[in-house]
Amino acid sequence: MSEINITVTVNGTKINANVKPEMNLLKFLRSQGFYDVKCGCEMGDCGTCTVIFNGSSVKSCITLAAQADGGTVWTNKGLGEVDELTQKLQKAFVEHGSIQCGFCTPGMIIAGKAYIEKGGKPDRNEIKKAISGNLCRCTGYKKIVDAIYDVAEQMSK
Numbered sequence: 028m029s030e031i032n033i034t035v036t037v038n039g040t041k042i043n044a045n046v047k048p049e050m051n052l053l054k055f056l057r058s059q060g061f062y063d064v065k066c067g068c069e070m071g072d073c074g075t076c077t078v079i080f081n082g083s084s085v086k087s088c089i090t091l092a093a094q095a096d097g098g099t100v101w102t103n104k105g106l107g108e109v110d111e112l113t114q115k116l117q118k119a120f121v122e123h124g125s126i127q128c129g130f131c132t133p134g135m136i137i138a139g140k141a142y143i144e145k146g147g148k149p150d151r152n153e154i155k156k157a158i159s160g161n162l163c164r165c166t167g168y169k170k171i172v173d174a175i176y177d178v179a180e181q182m183s184k
Contacts, residue, residue: 033096037061038105046092052078052085055092056102063104063133067162074161077134078102084141086160103133112140115181119174127165134161139175149180 030045035055042059053076056064064087067075071089078087079101087100106113116136119125126132135158142157154175155168163171 031093031096033093035092035095035097036099038100038102039109048091048093050092052080052087052090052092052095052100055095056087056100061102061104063102065130065133067130072162073131074134074138074158075131077137077161079106079137079140084137103136106137106140110140112143112178112182115178116140116143116174119178120171123170123174123177125166125170125174127163131161131163131165135163135171135175139171139178142175143179143182147179148183149176151176154179 030047032043032045034041034043037056037059044059046055053064053066057066064078065075067073069088071086074086076087077084080090080095081098103113107117113136116139120132120136138158138161142154147153147157151172154172158171
């Protein structure tokens, strides 16, 4: 099948590229050098590849690159350079020891950001629900929930 041309703004930079219709957003982003978007299960189960696409968190492994044509994508690293909430979450993850191997971290931070931006309060049970689409094999989730809780508490004041 022939390739299609797409234009996507990623972390503030406009990218024009040819992609195969079946290429997912995850592979597109990594092919463009955005390695902070991790490749986990490639089935939408683990949340490692979560990015912000047109203002909503999405799993880039189950989003087609062609769907992003004309859209805006932010990765954890890009958000960390320009977004105060993401910076606070990144700092809290470090302070709480929420980063073990670091593989789930980008997706967890983006899930935390989406939760807080949608009015999420410092509520551990609600935070657990908000990150439930993201899997972690190292921390047991407590430290991740604590980090998001602290930032939610700061933002609610």
